[in-house]
Amino acid sequence: MALATAQDLESDSLLSLSQAKVGCDFQIKLLKGPACDQLRKLGFCESLQVRKLADGRNLICSVCGTRLALSRELASQVMVAVA
């Protein structure tokens, strides 16, 4: 219970990748949502660096040197903090 509360508090202080500003570097802090496993397999793992390159219906970001285009719905499940 304590762990869950700590996690909730942490996620409250974060912003999702869909909310993040284009051109900025972020660190992935938490994956929150039903597509977590899918995102992890594609390299969206906690503690990795991510840069948002373009916004829109689908946004583009760079993770570990790879450009990935992903839907806003997926991006909203990636919680990040400014690196």
Added chain:
Amino acid sequence: MSGSLETVALAGNPNAGKTTIFNALTGSNQQVGNYAGVTVERKSGEFFTPHGKKLRLVDLPGCYSLDGGSPDQQIARKVLLGELEGEERPDLVVSVVDGSALERHLQLTLEVIETGLPVVVALNMVDVAESTGIRIDVQKLSEELGVPVVPMQANAGKGLLDLKQAMRHPFPVPAKADWTPEERQKRVLRICETAARRRDSYSATLTDRVDAVLLHPIFGWGFFLAIMFCLFWTIFAIADIPIGWIEGGTEVVAEWVSAKMPEGDLRSLIVDGVVNGIGGGVLVFLPQIVMLFFLIGLLESSGYMARAAYLMDGIMAKFRLSGRSFLPVLSSFACAIPGVMATRTIDSPKERLATIFVAPWMSCSARIPVYLTLVPLLFTDMTSVQKTLIFIGIYLTGLITALIVARLLRGRMGEDKVPNHFLLELPPYRAPQWGYIFRHVLGRAGAFLKNAGTIILAICIILWALSTYPKTDSEDPAEVLAHSAMGRISHVVEPLVKPLGFDGRTGTAILTSFAAREVFVTSMTQLFHVEESEDEDETLTNLQNTLSAATWPNGDKMFTLPALLALLVFYIYALQCLPTSAVVAREAGSWKWAAGQFLFMSGFAWVAAFIVFQVTKLFL
């Protein structure tokens, strides 16, 4: 299948360079096939180690993980666990990873190690990794993973010999997987922390700068439309030249056979059935198919195709498809067969089925001769601009109907059990890999010749037989034809096509086109007893003259504007291609789906042609 040869499997994420390594190792000594009962293409080949040991290499489908549900991932997992029927469990796995994206690619390597098989890691694209400031300690990486690691730059042929050395006997012992699946990700990060340090600061690459233009919300669309325009213009403008050569070659061969053989049924069969069938019905489509696939290969290899899918996602979403459906749809403009096969990259099973269902509505190259025969009959003295506009209208009619039907179909299918989100890797822009492109084009052209060619040839021979037998003593060609099986069939067909404005002869030509549309012009030439000339263009002009002069028994003109429009609409919509139905049955995993598609599209074509004829008749 594999005999006594030991098997090496190549596993890795998409865009890791697996195919480049596969081609470099096996050279031309490779086979492409399909795993029985499933939908994923298999490639295998043979090569020798530096010690002269012959090994068999299997290229597994690119995947991000072994425990996913997509057909690609299932195949990879089943092969590695020895659970796939007809494929022996590999003796060694080469896990191909992109050195510049280790954090992402090592996850699959750990999963492969967990299978308990001996593993060699091919650390590809070390040049890219170095240029982006990543320092990889290969020795450390090898120690951490417990398997040999070979640094490579596969596209330049560097490291291939080292990789072959690493595959020598005895194979490395399987590494111990002392982590649980839950710990896998942390393990990857720890390995990267110790063996591959990434520069913290991000510096914009050339790809970023190019993407800023090509994916720009406004300019990006300008480039996209310009690229698509160039693609179709090139196909139509340049393909005419080799088509002329093929037509000329067919005439030469037909003349040569005619001169060498005595007159009779056998000569007629070989010249009219076989030579004209192969030359005029099969080979003549090859230039456009080859050209479209060459250009698509160029766009794919350079990295633009993924951008096109990204741009198109918004439009496709309005029809409840995604950007991933764009490539199958584009490929279908050349031929629906590779288009249907290209749907394999679509994750959502329902979207995949919807795309397979509507792909044959794109106007493929087999419809072009039909359009070329009918369009000049629609309006006499047309300018080239008018002709082009009509052609664009025809293409758009097919495309727009397909998208609307896809939307309705997706609406009826409901949502996927597992939600599928748009997620696409945008590879860096690269110089085209010519070897890959030429192999890709050769493979596609070969598949067309094998799949479509054999059926079209068979139809041409059957057509010849139907219009030749049973024979009559009469010398009048019209009577000969009326007496033949084809002439009799046309009487049976007539009531079905009369509401569309056609007579029994046109109905028979439509009927023969149900196996392959390419035979429409040949059938019409035979049924309307058009004088065939040595020059194909002259034959076409003769056919057009005959058709515009054709009348009903009461003296009314037969090919009126409403009838021609109805015929065009029928050819836009009807699924008249047996090879496509066969491929759809295989890809959709059910003959029912293929039969349903065939019946729906044929019924749709009939109703659409009926409406067009009956409505336009009132006004024109």
